[in-house]
Amino acid sequence: xxxxxxxxxxxxxxxxxxxxxxxxxxxxxxxxxxxxxxxxxxxxxxxxxxxxxxxxxxxxxxxxxxxxxxxxxxxxxxxxxxxxxxxxxxxxxxxxxxxxxxxxxxxxxxxxxxxxxxxxxxxxxxxxxxxxxxxxxxxxxxxxxxxxxxxxxxxxxxxxxxxxxxxxxxxxxxxxxxxxxxxxxxxxxxxxxxxxxxxxxxxxxxxxxxxxxxxxxxxxxxxxxxxxxxxxxxxxxx
Numbered sequence: 001x002x003x004x005x006x007x008x009x010x011x012x013x014x015x016x017x018x019x020x021x022x023x024x025x026x027x028x029x030x031x032x033x034x035x036x037x038x039x040x041x042x043x044x045x046x047x048x049x050x051x052x053x054x055x056x057x058x059x060x061x062x063x064x065x066x067x068x069x070x071x072x073x074x075x076x077x078x079x080x081x082x083x084x085x086x087x088x089x090x091x092x093x094x095x096x097x098x099x100x101x102x103x104x105x106x107x108x109x110x111x112x113x114x115x116x117x118x119x120x121x122x123x124x125x126x127x128x129x130x131x132x133x134x135x136x137x138x139x140x141x142x143x144x145x146x147x148x149x150x151x152x153x154x155x156x157x158x159x160x161x162x163x164x165x166x167x168x169x170x171x172x173x174x175x176x177x178x179x180x181x182x183x184x185x186x187x188x189x190x191x192x193x194x195x196x197x198x199x200x201x202x203x204x205x206x207x208x209x210x211x212x213x214x215x216x217x218x219x220x221x222x223x224x225x226x227x228x229x230x231x232x233x234x235x236x237x238x
Contacts, residue, residue: 009209041173058104062205068097068197098203106207109181116174125167126178133183141188148201149192150210157221180218
């Protein structure tokens, strides 16, 4: 397994916080305290836990898709940004920046978002949520040398939940997940691909270091916030 491609997006300390949050959610779901929130998302508690667990474990895996010609590459460092500590992997052979897709921060949220859009026929409202949140995230995204593009973690959570609730009270939870995850991916990573090559990051992971914490927390916490506000479990449209 190549350590240049497979690595945790955060240092053990911040990543442990996400794991602790996941453990707390397990307890709350088992106590049925948060069961209603995930039912509003359109999945059962077991599927919700599998989704969260898959996102955490999948964050370790990056799928390389291209190699950008190299400039000066930072390697084997720890970078601090807005209180989060990001890992810059040790590179020994790649001549430039490896462009990759993170499984837990990009592949899983994208598949889940497509499922929710199709299940509830949220094409227009989902598009509005993704566009607005992408613009908000893009305005706050910051190029960080050695890491790539990073975003502050907590402001997008509130923006996502409020916007989803405005767009639809009944479908606020799925809209929060779709807008929070896909808006962060597009606004932070895809809209800044042109800046990556000059940052000296050995691996530029879409949905990985710099944005995984935002995608994980925005998607999950926004769902909980929106789920509390929405009145009932949304009705599938298929």
